[in-house]
Structure formats: structure tokens, C-alpha cells
Amino acid sequence: MSPFTPPAPRAVPFRTADDLRVAAGARPVVETRPVEEARAISTTNACRMCMPLGACLAFAGLEGTVPFLHGGQGCATYIRRYLISHFNEPLDIGSSSFGEASTVFGGEADLHQGIRNVVASYRPALVGVATTCLAETIGEDVPRMLGRLRAGATDPVATHPAATGAPVTGAATIDTALPPLVAVSTPSYAGTHADGYQAAVAAVLQALAEPGPTTNDLVLLPGMVSCADLRHLRELVAVHGLEATVLPDYADSLDAPASAEYHRLRPGGTPLSEVVRCGRARAALTLGGLVSPGTPSGGELLAGRFRVPHHALPLPVGLRLTDAFLDLLGEWGGRDPSGAVAAERGRLVDAYVDGHKYLAGRRAVVFGDEDLVVALTAFLGEVGVKVVVCASGGRSGRLRRTLAEHTPELPADVLVLEDADFAQIDAAAGEAAPDLLVGHSKGYPTARRLGVPLVRVGLPVHDRLGGQRLMHLGYRGTQQLFDRIVNTVIERAQDSSPVGYAYM
Amino acid sequence: MAEVLRARRGQVDRSGGVLDLECERPSVAGSVSQRACTFCGSRVVLYPIADALHLVHGPVGCAVYTWDIRGALSSGPQLHRLSFSTDLREKHVVFGSERVLEASLLELIARHRPAAAFVYATCIVGVIGDDVEAVCRTVAARTGIPVVPVRSEGFRGTKKDGYQAACDALAGLVGTGSTEGIGPHSVNLLGDFNLAGEIWIIRGYLERMGVQIVANLTGDGRVADVRRAHGAALNLVQCSGSTTALAKVLQERYGQPYRRVSYFGFEDMAAALYEVAEHFGDAEMLRRTRELVAEEIGAVLPVLRELRPDLEGRRAAIYVGGAFKAMSLVKALRLLGVRTVLVGSQTGNAEDYRHLAALCDPGTVVVDDSNPRELAAFLAEEDVDLFIGGVKERPIAYKLGVAFCDHNHERKVPLEGFVGMANFAREVHASVTSPVWSFVPRRQRPQRREAVA
Secondary structure, X not given: OOXXXXXXXXXXXXXXXXXXXXXXXXXXXXXXXOHXXXXXXXXXXXXXXXXXXXXXXXXXOEOOEEEEEEOOHHHXXXXXXXXXXXXXXXXXXXXXXXXXXXXXXXXXXHHHHHHHHHHHHHOOOEEEEEEOHHHHHOOOOHHHHHHHHHHOOOOOHHHOOOOOOOEOOOOOOOOOOOOOEEEEOXXXXXXXXXXXXXXXXXXXXXXXXXXXXXXXXXXXXXXXXXXXXXXXXXXXXHHOOOOEEEOOOOOOOOOOOOOOOOOOOOOOXXXXXXXXXXXXXXXXXXXXXXXXXXXXXXXXXHHHHHOOOEEEEOOOOHHHHHHHHHXXXXXOOOOOOOOHHHHHXXXXXXXXXXXXXXXXXXXXXXXXXXXXXXHHHHHHHHOOOEEEEEEOOOOOOOHHHHHHHHOOOOOOOOEEEOOOEHHHHHHHHHHHOOOEEEEOHHHHHHHHHHOOOEEEOOOOOOOOOOHHHOOOOXXXXXXXXXXXXXXXXXXXHHHHOOOOOOOO | OOOOEHHHHHHEEOOOOOOOOOOOOOOOOOOOOOOOOHHHHHHHHHOOEOOEEEEEEOOOHHHHOOOOOOOEOOOOOOHHHOOEEOOOOHHHHHHOOHHHHHHHHHHHHHHHOOOEEEEEEOHHHHHHOOOHHHHHHHHHHHHOOOEEEEOOOHHHOOHHHHHHHHHHHHHHHOOOOOOOOOOOOEEEEEEEOOEOOHHHHHHHHHHHHOOEEEEEEEOOEXXXXXHOHHHOOEEEEOOHHXXXXXXXXXXXXXXXXXXXXXXXXXHHHHHHHHHHHHHHXXXXXHHHHHHHHHHHHHHHHHHHHHHHHHHOOOEEEEEEOOHHHHHHHHXXXXXXXXXXXXXXXXXXXHHHHHHHHHHOOOOOEEEEOOOHHHXXXXXXXXXXXXXXXXXXXXXXHHHHOOEEEEOOOOOOOOOEXXXXXXXXXXXXXXXXXXXXXXXXXHHHOOOOOOOOO
């Protein structure tokens, strides 16, 4: 026995004795770990990433933009490494590479030098500057520092005393003008990657959007979805004859074709000229957008500052949520004369019917970003899957309510874990006796321990090829998800059958 | 020609002559260095100790990005593969994090019963003024296990400073265990992290030679072994950048000699084993070593003979964490008929780079602390057929249509030892000879572009 008394477990929202009896009638699959012990003061195997990662991802979806972190070199490198493993794509993130002296005396010189070097090397259209824990803790006022950099930036970069950034050769002229510099405050201790992402989008709009006469354009703020999803959203809008700015849009920048040259700047991204026009849009739509209280959001900024009518819908996964999204496009005058989308819907319904029996009563554990958990749960509910655990590392405080709002089939005894780590999720899954897990790659240890298949969705997907190409959204994305899930169930049954049936 | 930031010009050389590369300096801000930070250096060195609790003290990010990040295998406990964080929130930054650290440690030690705990300080812990050492002392006293603070705040320096902090932490553990049962022909293995089971290969060789292995530092490491490591007669230091500092401390403190070795490639692997046999001056051991080397090389040579014709004359680029590893790779590639045209590392020192330049053909680009833009430009200029690097280098190579060999922390195939040389050859061959390269844009152009020197 331990020579001391362990501290009392931290209270976790929505984890009551009743919650824990969810799986009381279920067969115990493997050893169970009591949920009560699973989460207390420390975090084991977090189910979220840090704020600067989200900001970098958002900046990567802007035309000609280099994400830049004000802090130690490690933050930029770790985040690059993490995102590279998902997108299988180079992603350059600048850093002010703070040293000990800067930590004591302030990192303004490093910030200025770093941005000058990034400007000289990449000649970006914009530099997105996100802060780190360190910068925020020592009280760096980044917007002011950027203002001072700009004030001193009238001299040619090459002659500035701090300039170390001139290329040796290859650049005939050096652009002396600094591009727009957008600052966003993203200390890891203040929120999640989802918060950092939304805050960066809001910061970009705050910095660039301008008022003026209303245009016919829409603004689509899609949340952290895959490159394939972003492409599909663009296609859906276009098919309906509408013009929309998708912000951010890393469909091309983080899923680029093979190339003979290393692009100085990633291709694609939301054009900055369109971001400027967002202040004049006729309407804006946020897809998802569950963030920690107090986190700025692009949609709210457009509504508050520019009076752009703002709507919010869950991510369009499944029939109902995709219907809601397309209904809104219809309200905005969107029509699909080709009938292609209606046909996709029809095929999806047909597939639901073909596959429904394989999913009837199957128990699922869903985890990941709050937005995706809400949308996936709504979808799984409508195809007859019983979602027994919904878990996220998100801290919006609105997960349970939002889940109930969009999933009429949600079991009354569903276990909802907010601000959860994988110690909790693993314990809850062990007790819930699920047939499948639906979430990102970080659930694999649990899937393996329980011997339950994991259907990989969202971000990160580090242990399979093509995370950037996974589709979730619209009828088409739902179709792919549905087929993957049904086939996962069938494969499991087929492999474990002594007969080895050759037909479904 | 590749653009190099003015502040980095001294860190690139292509003269092929006697070279004095600027290195061992902090990364230039805005250069998009491939390096991480002090925390990273500490974490990679200590992480493979499998029965220790590794608690990352700070906001959650640093723990998230290092969760089960390395292929450092354990033959027993798997505790090192979990990611523990104090997950500091705003209130802790304002009011201090000592209490949450203490509570986290007590909770996790009670839950997992580790043989020791390492507490990694992250950036903000270094600036909010917590007394991490005091908390560690308190918890050690209450739990009866070593609780070791690691001064790994990211801003303290580069990855190398993190190695130093890890070595300090290890040095504190060595000497606290019993050396009973340790014979005269005994070694510790420093700087091998048992990626893909590599340390098991090396241990196998040494055991066949009649050498006793006291402690793995740190691959498949155990706290109890580390504590008695001072009883070994010799320290073998692989990946010299990371653990030479520890070897020096042990030499000073216990008179333990050390040897820098590498287990990559035939030459260096054989040299390492002979060095051990010669150190112990045991004729019988030397004979066994000769037999072993002959036998192992004999088993692997047919593989190389088969693959070499396809690789002959190809051009390779190497960019890895440590320069010592790069030297072994240059030699290993030469054995396959592959010429190294670019070689660089994140953490090499001036002497390392001089060795590298001497080892390579004249005109080879030698680079310290490079970045994606430079590397990409060099790949194109040098018309490279093969890039050897880590996770962050892979997409650069692939995007440009260049074959790639993963020589990183998460590799699944052992590359050390004689058998590792065969694996290395197979991996290089598998990528270089793939038919997919015929479709990539760079191969749709005239074959060799002139390299502008």
C-alpha cells in the first residue's frame, strides 16, 4: 500500500453514479478500470492539443501566409511535426526562438528579427503571429511590438541594424514593405487547439476585414475539418450558384500536388482580398464553433463589428445536419439545377437502408473535438447506432446540451465527458462495452486494449495514410463515413466467424 | 542557388576543404529551424526509462506532442509510453503551480507505482518562480522513490542543453544502488534508446563476447539499473551528443572510462565491438569478437551484394539530429555505392563537421541547423536521389519526389548492428528503386540539372 493517502479525485462534469451505470447490463469485455479513479488532478494522455497549434492551422489556410510563434523554438517545431504527421505535407512555422535573455528582458528583438527573416525568406502576403505560454506569462505585448516593428520598417530591410535576413543570392530585389502582421493571443494554458483556431480566424478578420456596401458574398467559417471536406464545402456552395469565402481554407495548402520545386509559400488559402471583403458579406455561417467561454470567434466579430447576419450550425455530418446546411443555402437563394446534390442525398438514404441492420443497436464511443463529436453523434444516432460515451478535451461547457439538441436518439444514460483525457475515456470505454470507437488516432491504445475497432476521423490521424483526405461533411462525406463504419462492423463479424461467410 | 539567410552563412559550407563551420549557437529567429528545444532534448534522453513516471510540468501542449512519440521499446513495463501532464491552467500561472505539481505526483505515483519520477520543467514553470526542487524533495520523502527535477525549460537553450539537463538528472540517480554481482568485464550502454529494439541487438553481441551489461542508458532502461551503473567497468557512448556529458561525470566521479562508439554500419559496429574487447585486453574475448563479426557480416553481405547494383552511383542527402550518426551514415551509404552530396545535423560541433567534411567527397555541402527552404533547395541543386532524415524532413523529400529513408525516433525497423545494415540497405533500396519516381514532376524534366557551385 502507498504510505500516503491519495488526494480526492477532481469533480468532473456529468460524471455521476448514474452515468457510471450506463453499461451495467453490458458484458464485461476486458478488465475494467473504475472511472472514478481515472481522472483527478493530473492529465494522462490528453484529448486535445494546444492553442498555438490551432492558430497555426488557421493561418496555414490563408493565402501566402506564414504562421509564426512568439516563444521558444520547440513550440514551432513540435507543432510542425504534429501537423506534418497528419497532413503528410511540409508546413513551415516561424519562431522568435526565445532564449534565456529574452525571457528575462523581453523578446521584442527576437520577434522583430524573426519576422524580418521570415519576410526576407518567404516574402509572405501575411505573417500570422500567435503567442505561446512563455510569451504570455512574461507579459509580452505583441500587438504593440508589431506596431513598433512596422514603424521602424520604412528603411530597406537590408540596411536595418537588426537585419540579418537578406538572402545571399536569388532575390534580385528585396521587398522592403512589411506585409500585414496579425497577432493572436494563444497561451496553451488558456484553452484548446479549437480555441486557438477560432481566435486566429477572429484576429485575421479583425485585422483585415473592412466595412462598406454589402456584397452578394457569403462567409463560411468551417472549423477544423479535413482538406477533402473543405474542397467539398466549396463545391457545394458553387453547385448551388452561390459565392462564398471559405475562411480559412487549407484544402490546397495542406494537401498540395507533387511538385518539382519547393514552394516558397504554400499554394492556395483564402485570398486576402476576400478576407477584406468579409466585412461587407450579406451573411456569415459558422460550422461548429464550440469553444471555451470568452474565446473570440470570427462569426461573432462579423456580426458585432460589421452587422453581418451570423448563423451557426453544427458541422454538416449525416442527413439531418447536411439538410440543415443546405436549407440555409436555399434560404440564401442557392439552387442546384443539376440535381447532383439531391441525387447524392438519395443515394445516401438508399445506403442507410442497405446498411441499417448491421448498425442496429451497436454501441459506440465517440471522442475528439467537440464540434466533430456533436456532428458524428447526430449522424450515428440517425443510423441506429447507440452512442454510449461522448468525450472531448474541449472546455466549452456546452457539449452535453448541444449533443441533446441535435441527437433525438441520444440515450438518456449517455456518458458525456467534457475536458476529458484519455485515462477517463479509456476507463469509460472499458465499462461501456462498445462495438466500435469513432475518433482520432489517439484512441488507438484504447481500441487495442479493448479489442474494439477504431474508425478514424478528424485530427490527428497519425497511424494511417491520408488523414487530410478523410471526408466527413455533406452527403458525400457521410456516405464515405457510413460505408467505413458499416464495413468495419461487417469485417469484424466476418473475421471472427468460424464459417467465413462470402456474402454479407 | 540556395538562398541562405545572412545570419546563417557561416553555418553552410561547400568548399570541401578544411572547414570551420559556425555551430553550437542558438537558432536564428525566423529561420524555421528543424530543431526543437531544451525540453525536447531532455525528454528524448530520459523517456525510454520504462519503469519511471515522466511528468511534464506545464500546460498541456508539451506533453501532447511527446506522447508515445518514440519507438523506444521496453521488454517490460510500458509506463514511459503514457503522457502525463500537470496541465496547468490560467489560475496556476497566476497563483503558482507547486500544489498542483505535488498533488499530481502523489496521485500518479499512487496509481502507477513507478520506480522513480522525472519532473520536466517547461517554459512557464521557469518564469513563474515555483520551487520545483522543493516539491520533488517533499514527494520523494513521502513516497520513498527518487523524484528527480529536470531543468528542461524550453528557453534555456537548444536541444543540447536539454541533453545536459537529462544527464544531470541521470547523474543524480547513478551511485544510489548496490553494485553487487557486477563483474570486471562489464559495461553500461549510454545513448542508445532501443528504437525498434536496437539495444537488444547490441546486448546480444556483447553477451556473446562475454561482456556483462549493467545498465541501459536509457533504451529499455530501468531505474534500478541506472542506480547501480557506477559499478560497470566501461561506458559505451552512442549518440555521443546526448550522453557524453554523463560519461564525463561518471569518469570524474567513479573513474569509469568511456568510449565513443556508433552501431550503424559494418565498419563502426565492428569497431565498437573490437574496442570493447581490446579495452578488456582479454584474448579469448577478442577471438570471440572476431568470430562474431565474421559470422554476422557473412550473414548480411549477400543482402548488400544483391541490392548494391541498383544503388550504385546514386546521390544522397543526410540531415539528422546528431552529427556522429551522420558520419556512420556516410560510411554505410558508401558501402552501398551511394555518394553523399549533402550532410548536416541539428546539433553537431565544429570538430564533428570537420570529420564529416573529411569523410565526404570534395564539394559536399555541409550544413548546421538547416531549415526546409535550404534543404529543399539543396535537394534540387544536388539532384539528390535519396534523403535520409526524420519526420520533419520526410514531407520535403516526398513533395519534391525524392526517395526517403526514415532515420528518426519513431522508426519501426532496427538500423543498428550488422543486421541493421541489411535493414538499412533494404529500406534505402525499397524507396530508391520504386517505380513511383518515374511519375513525379522532377523526373519529367531533363535528367541531371547542373549543380551551381
